[in-house]
Amino acid sequence: MQDFQFRVIHRNRNTKARTGLLTTPHGTVETPAFMPVGTLGTVKGLSQQNLEELDASIILANTYHLYLRPGPDLIREMGGLHRFISWDRPILTDSGGYQVFSLSALRKVSEEGVEFRSHLDGSLHFLSPERAMEIQDALGSDIQMALDECTEFPAGLAEAEKSMERTLRWAERSKRAWQRASHSDGKSPAGALFGIVQGGTHARLRRQCASRLVEMDLPGYAIGGLSVGEARPQTLDMVAASEECLPEDKPRYVMGVGLPEELAHYVASGVDMMDCVLPTRNGRNGCLFTSQGKLHIRQARYARDSRPADEACGCPVCRRYSRAYLRHLFVTGEMLGRILNSYHNVYFYLDTMQRIRHSIASGDFSPFLFDFNSRLQGDAP
Amino acid sequence: MQDFQFRVIHRNRNTKARTGLLTTPHGTVETPAFMPVGTLGTVKGLSQQNLEELDASIILANTYHLYLRPGPDLIREMGGLHRFISWDRPILTDSGGYQVFSLSALRKVSEEGVEFRSHLDGSLHFLSPERAMEIQDALGSDIQMALDECTEFPAGLAEAEKSMERTLRWAERSKRAWQRASHSDGKSPAGALFGIVQGGTHARLRRQCASRLVEMDLPGYAIGGLSVGEARPQTLDMVAASEECLPEDKPRYVMGVGLPEELAHYVASGVDMMDCVLPTRNGRNGCLFTSQGKLHIRQARYARDSRPADEACGCPVCRRYSRAYLRHLFVTGEMLGRILNSYHNVYFYLDTMQRIRHSIASGDFSPFLFDFNSRLQGDAP
Numbered sequence: 001m002q003d004f005q006f007r008v009i010h011r012n013r014n015t016k017a018r019t020g021l022l023t024t025p026h027g028t029v030e031t032p033a034f035m036p037v038g039t040l041g042t043v044k045g046l047s048q049q050n051l052e053e054l055d056a057s058i059i060l061a062n063t064y065h066l067y068l069r070p071g072p073d074l075i076r077e078m079g080g081l082h083r084f085i086s087w088d089r090p091i092l093t094d095s096g097g098y099q100v101f102s103l104s105a106l107r108k109v110s111e112e113g114v115e116f117r118s119h120l121d122g123s124l125h126f127l128s129p130e131r132a133m134e135i136q137d138a139l140g141s142d143i144q145m146a147l148d149e150c151t152e153f154p155a156g157l158a159e160a161e162k163s164m165e166r167t168l169r170w171a172e173r174s175k176r177a178w179q180r181a182s183h184s185d186g187k188s189p190a191g192a193l194f195g196i197v198q199g200g201t202h203a204r205l206r207r208q209c210a211s212r213l214v215e216m217d218l219p220g221y222a223i224g225g226l227s228v229g230e231a232r233p234q235t236l237d238m239v240a241a242s243e244e245c246l247p248e249d250k251p252r253y254v255m256g257v258g259l260p261e262e263l264a265h266y267v268a269s270g271v272d273m274m275d276c277v278l279p280t281r282n283g284r285n286g287c288l289f290t291s292q293g294k295l296h297i298r299q300a301r302y303a304r305d306s307r308p309a310d311e312a313c314g315c316p317v318c319r320r321y322s323r324a325y326l327r328h329l330f331v332t333g334e335m336l337g338r339i340l341n342s343y344h345n346v347y348f349y350l351d352t353m354q355r356i357r358h359s360i361a362s363g364d365f366s367p368f369l370f371d372f373n374s375r376l377q378g379d380a381p
Numbered sequence: 382m383q384d385f386q387f388r389v390i391h392r393n394r395n396t397k398a399r400t401g402l403l404t405t406p407h408g409t410v411e412t413p414a415f416m417p418v419g420t421l422g423t424v425k426g427l428s429q430q431n432l433e434e435l436d437a438s439i440i441l442a443n444t445y446h447l448y449l450r451p452g453p454d455l456i457r458e459m460g461g462l463h464r465f466i467s468w469d470r471p472i473l474t475d476s477g478g479y480q481v482f483s484l485s486a487l488r489k490v491s492e493e494g495v496e497f498r499s500h501l502d503g504s505l506h507f508l509s510p511e512r513a514m515e516i517q518d519a520l521g522s523d524i525q526m527a528l529d530e531c532t533e534f535p536a537g538l539a540e541a542e543k544s545m546e547r548t549l550r551w552a553e554r555s556k557r558a559w560q561r562a563s564h565s566d567g568k569s570p571a572g573a574l575f576g577i578v579q580g581g582t583h584a585r586l587r588r589q590c591a592s593r594l595v596e597m598d599l600p601g602y603a604i605g606g607l608s609v610g611e612a613r614p615q616t617l618d619m620v621a622a623s624e625e626c627l628p629e630d631k632p633r634y635v636m637g638v639g640l641p642e643e644l645a646h647y648v649a650s651g652v653d654m655m656d657c658v659l660p661t662r663n664g665r666n667g668c669l670f671t672s673q674g675k676l677h678i679r680q681a682r683y684a685r686d687s688r689p690a691d692e693a694c695g696c697p698v699c700r701r702y703s704r705a706y707l708r709h710l711f712v713t714g715e716m717l718g719r720i721l722n723s724y725h726n727v728y729f730y731l732d733t734m735q736r737i738r739h740s741i742a743s744g745d746f747s748p749f750l751f752d753f754n755s756r757l758q759g760d761a762p
Contacts, residue, residue, distance in 0.1 A: 042710060042717040049697065070684065070709045077685055078705055086701045303451065304458055316430065320467045324459055328451045329423060335716065336423040 004142075004192040004219050006251045012365040016243065016270030019360045022251055024090040024142035024192070026082060027057070031251065032267045034353045035060040035092060035275040036346050040069065041085040044280045045342035048087050054347055058090040058142075060275045063135055064099030067125075068118050072138035080140030092275070093141035093191075094255070095132040098224070101150040109149065111166070129173040133193075137181045141191045145222060146174035148196040153228040160200030164209045171195040175216055192219035194253060201230050203241035210245035221246050222253040232262065236269060243270040260289045260352055261376035264369045267356050279349045283342035286330045290348070295323075295380040297341065302327045315347035385523075385573040385600050387632045393746040397624060397651030400741045403632055405471040405523035405573070407463060408438070412632065413648045415734045416441040416473060416656040417727050421450065422466040425661045426723035429468050435728055439471040439523075441656045444516055445480030449499055453519035461521030473656070474522035474572075475636070476513040479605070482531040490530065492547070510554040518562045518571055525572040526603060527555035532581045534609040541581030545590050552576040556597055573600035575634060582611050584622035591626035601632040608638045617650060624651040641670045641733055642757035645750045648737050660730045664723035667711045671729070676704075676761040678722065683708045696728035
């Protein structure tokens with residue numbers, strides 16, 4: 001695990017925001033970082049060359065999806081996920097648990113693991129903490145997640161606690177499986193294992209879960225089970241409760257968030273890593289994130305609008321194409337519309353993260369946070 | 382029309398193949414040229430930057446589609462098609478006739494023009510030779526086509542002759558409308574008008590139509606109504622018959638062709654320009670054109686194939702991605718599969734044209750033709 005390191009570089013005085021350098025076997029990531037989601041080994045609508053142009057330093061891939069298609073054996077045979085998809089920068093994979101709980105049919109959860117049916121063909125599968133590590137080892141991802149039980153929302157205290165206890169037991173098993181894989185595989189270091197803080201919307205459980213995970217001394221910690229229906233202030237409360245008990249010198253990753261206007265708030269709570277499908281999914285649905293708020297490109301008022309999607313944006317899409325053209329592409333269902341919208345949105349997220357990092361480094365994070373927040377909420381004028 | 386010129390540069394000794402330079406208001410095109418089809422102002426799956434990287438020197442757009450969405454008035458307001466889609470190289474537009482005859486519902490053809498219902502919403506429209514020129518003038522394309530009557534296939538001699546006579550009368554009307562537009566519009570020269578040779582599969586009619594179009598002294602001539610169901614040898618016969626009567630010093634464009642292995646044959650018959658949806662349509666359907674024939678990426682035998690789609694290809698797709706990954710993208714329905722396949726196929730077409738041009742210039746066209754032909758037919762081994 002010498003290949004995995006995290007170092008805090010700057011700290012913001014008024015908040016928990018910080019910048020850092022996360023070193024992985026496939027390169028270094030400047031944090032706080034946003035990870036575009038490449039579910040099936042492709043960030044939807046973008047090529048790997050696009051992602052390099054966009055300076056994406058790390059992407060996420062979904063173990064559940066890759067496990068079903070094309071399968072971990074094929075990916076291992078093809079030399080691992082990096083080689084298979086031709087991406088030589090860092091990759092984080094989730095454990096597959098979230099999708100098993102949200103996508104698959106007929107789940108049967110036991111202490112051993114989860115039996116589930118594929119959402120594609122109904123075939124029967126079994127995912128355990130050990131199996132999740134084994135699959136991620138086949139993928140060869142740089143950062144790997146422990147299988148957790150995704151607590152349903154809303155969950156009462158007793159229910160959430162029971163689920164959290166299982167997540168902790170599964171984290172122990174994940175760690176043992178991960179250590180075995182690290183030792184048995186001489187040729188390359190296994191990815192760094194992150195445990196996941198659960199506990200529903202109960203601050204006490206979040207703190208307890210975080211503290212007990214920290215006792216396992218893992219390379220990093222994720223905060224999961226958020227953005228599942230709870231109000232945003234509650235999300236931030238849960239992040240804050242978890243963060244209280246996480247060590248300064250380890251990276252913290254909030255899974256599956258968030259909207260652009262939320263990014264800086266998570267960072268202010270001490271978060272180092274985030275991921276979200278929103279930039280690409282909204283792009284495909286014609287929603288562009290801009291410095292003035294959301295822009296719904298389908299609207300008739302853009303039909304003759306020769307301005308770029310975001311006049312303050314320096315991305316190749318905004319430098320070249322008008323709202324009128326983007327609208328035309330979208331309403332005619334042309335692929336290029338989805339491509340350009342996704343490109344712009346990913347640029348917007350990554351650019352936002354860079355601004356956040358710069359503002360922390362230069363000591364201007366607090367005014368940045370205030371200004372950014374007031375501009376981004378709501379729709380573009 | 383000083384902005385439009387055509388100059389033959391090299392001639393092949395054994396065939397009618399030739400290279401040339403076609404100068405338009407938006408730049409010069411080396412011929413023989415293949416024009417990727419950008420139906421709605423976008424070559425499906427590729428960005429304008431991609432097309433520039435691919436060195437596409439001219440693209441085609443469909444008047445019928447752009448007339449319906451976003452409409453010629455909007456495009457004129459946005460500064461013309463080049464500006465609207467952000468493409469400053471040459472554009473050729475068809476007259477809209479072909480799509481009216483092939484796509485729209487409830488056509489009523491009269492001497493005056495064609496009444497038709499939109500394939501999108503059933504709304505009623507009318508296209509005449511004058512209207513087709515007016516619309517293309519609004520688009521501001523560099524090369525514009527006269528409205529022709531697309532003779533149905535198969536058509537007997539009498540039917541084909543009647544249809545051809547109408548096409549000739551419409552060409553006369555197109556020319557008058559085009560001249561009026563050229564004179565009335567002081568600010569920029571109207572695009573160059575091409576007449577279209579019809580005549581079904583009757584060589585005598587093809588010769589007659591070509592000769593009478595040539596009397597109109599148009600900037601260029603297209604050969605239409607081919608690749609509509611007839612056998613390929615017949616297509617080439619009709620091209621040859623038309624070509625016999627077309628002047629040496631004007632560009633010749635065969636509309637809507639063809640397969641890669643056919644390109645050099647058209648060139649051998651004296652063709653300077655071609656267009657076809659095949660590279661992008663087949664790309665979307667998972668069919669890759671390669672130097673060894675067609676490759677159907679869906680096939681299970683490519684699941685673990687780490688070779689590029691075409692080992693002899695230098696395109697960015699073949700340099701970076703394996704068949705295994707392309708297959709994975711295709712079978713999972715990921716947009717990137719359609720994008721990469723389309724990119725490779727357009728590269729393959731444009732690269733083929735460049736090889737054809739070089740072989741003509743260097744005097745090696747005949748061996749090229751033989752070799753190319755024998756390799757390309759059928760499926761990749």
